[in-house]
Amino acid sequence: MDTNMSKKIIYHIDVNSAFLSWQACHNLSIDSNAPDLRTIPAAVGGSQEERHGIVLAKSMPAKAFHIRTGEPLVQALKKCPDLVIVPPNFPLYVEKSKAFIELLKEHAPVVEQYSIDEAFCDMTGMENLNGDPVQFAHTLREKIKNELGFTVNIGVSNNMMLAKMASDFTKPDKVHTLFPDEIEKKLWPLPIEELFYVGKSTSKKLRFLGIKTIGELAHSDLSIIKNHFKKHGEVIWNYANGIDNNLLKEQPDANKGYGNSITTHYDITDRTTALKIILSLCETVGARIRADGVYIGVVSVSLVDCEFHHVSKQTTLDSSTNVTEKIYETAIPLFDQAWNQKPLRLFGVSTSHASRERYEQFSLFDSEKNEKLSKLNTAIDSIRNRYGEDSVKRACFVNSETKHMTGGLQKAKRNQRNCSHHTQE
Numbered sequence: 073m074d075t076n077m078s079k080k081i082i083y084h085i086d087v088n089s090a091f092l093s094w095q096a097c098h099n100l101s102i103d104s105n106a107p108d109l110r111t112i113p114a115a116v117g118g119s120q121e122e123r124h125g126i127v128l129a130k131s132m133p134a135k136a137f138h139i140r141t142g143e144p145l146v147q148a149l150k151k152c153p154d155l156v157i158v159p160p161n162f163p164l165y166v167e168k169s170k171a172f173i174e175l176l177k178e179h180a181p182v183v184e185q186y187s188i189d190e191a192f193c194d195m196t197g198m199e200n201l202n203g204d205p206v207q208f209a210h211t212l213r214e215k216i217k218n219e220l221g222f223t224v225n226i227g228v229s230n231n232m233m234l235a236k237m238a239s240d241f242t243k244p245d246k247v248h249t250l251f252p253d254e255i256e257k258k259l260w261p262l263p264i265e266e267l268f269y270v271g272k273s274t275s276k277k278l279r280f281l282g283i284k285t286i287g288e289l290a291h292s293d294l295s296i297i298k299n300h301f302k303k304h305g306e307v308i309w310n311y312a313n314g315i316d317n318n319l320l321k322e323q324p325d326a327n328k329g330y331g332n333s334i335t336t337h338y339d340i341t342d343r344t345t346a347l348k349i350i351l352s353l354c355e356t357v358g359a360r361i362r363a364d365g366v367y368i369g370v371v372s373v374s375l376v377d378c379e380f381h382h383v384s385k386q387t388t389l390d391s392s393t394n395v396t397e398k399i400y401e402t403a404i405p406l407f408d409q410a411w412n413q414k415p416l417r418l419f420g421v422s423t424s425h426a427s428r429e430r431y432e433q434f435s436l437f438d439s440e441k442n443e444k445l446s447k448l449n450t451a452i453d454s455i456r457n458r459y460g461e462d463s464v465k466r467a468c469f470v471n472s473e474t475k476h477m478t479g480g481l482q483k484a485k486r487n488q489r490n491c492s493h494h495t496q497e
């Protein structure tokens with residue numbers, strides 16, 4: 073096993089019956105006397121009138137009636153005539169999912185959202201801060217339950233695949249480990265269908281080859297498996313042996329840029345107001361950069377004047393940064409170069425060359441200052457995440473008509489938004 077790999081600590085965190093739990097939390101937040109959907113036979117599914125509705129999520133008591141996710145509601149009702157069915161509520165799921173990921177980001181240096189209710193966290197090196205990683209997984213599980221009201225399973229291991237397999241062991245509200253030395257006992261006896269990445273057709277073929285358990289796959293001849301399944305065969309053979317060389321996607325896209333733009337409702341004719349708008353855009357862009365744990369190397373400013381002339385200027389930084397002030401400092405001269413003194417209607421700030429690796433070309437003094445600012449910015453982000461983005465404002469925005477954080481979209485959407493195409497050159 074790769075020595076580097078065995079040093080990693082990866083969590084896979086999976087919300088238990090996410091859609092149903094989230095609906096239950098929501099109902100309880102409106103009426104604390106509402107029945108807790110998690111404690112009665114209940115399912116999330118298409119409306120009962122819709123004959124083709126299927127079960128999207130179910131409570132543990134519903135599971136006791138052998139109700140399965142994906143089965144038609146009609147069939148589920150036959151198994152349990154008293155089943156309470158609630159319709160899906162996707163906006164609610166998005167909101168809960170976001171709160172879930174935000175909480176993880178408060179505790180993990182690298183978070184990769186895997187689906188609406190699942191995420192991987194790279195906790196490598198956090199022992200100094202958190203103590204034993206397994207113990208801390210319990211702390212995190214409790215914290216999610218107390219602060220967000222729903223339960224999760226956490227799988228702990230040295231790679232993503234093993235952590236994901238571990239989180240799928242008994243549910244709900246549990247922490248499981250699946251470290252390499254536990255593979256033989258915990259992973260190998262499982263039926264082949266339970267291995268990550270083994271779908272129906274693959275499992276059927278494997279069974280045809282006489283391979284029924286994960287252990288049997290692990291001990292099979294790799295060349296035979298590769299013959300039958302090509303590249304996919306190698307992947308699942310490695311998985312069966314606990315090998316997963318995938319690293320957490322520290323950034324969704326290596327060339328990802330972060331940008332925001334805003335169209336004003338009136339002409340902006342003075343530099344002071346214009347720069348305030350630029351700063352407010354730098355605030356939201358900076359927050360997103362830090363939320364993703366990256367540093368950017370290029371800043372650009374785009375302007376559209378009242379005659380719809382579009383000008384964009386960009387510059388490469390000597391040292392990459394995640395600091396709002398630095399982005400703003402860079403944006404000011406770009407703004408001055410771009411502005412032709414005509415009244416302005418659209419402002420955009422975008423950044424690119426994002427990377428988790430930081431490059432620096434400045435003096436030690438600058439470096440220290442940058443580090444301090446970076447920490448201060450991150451602290452402000454966490455306060456804003458917790459208490460709302462208006463909880464901390466720069467002095468220049470107090471009593472100002474200019475909003476201190478802008479992006480032309482509501483906050484929730486802004487967080488996912490990349491630079492809008494009309495500001496990208």
Ligand SMILES: [Mg+2]
Nearest residue numbers: 086087088189
């Ligand atoms: Mg789940």
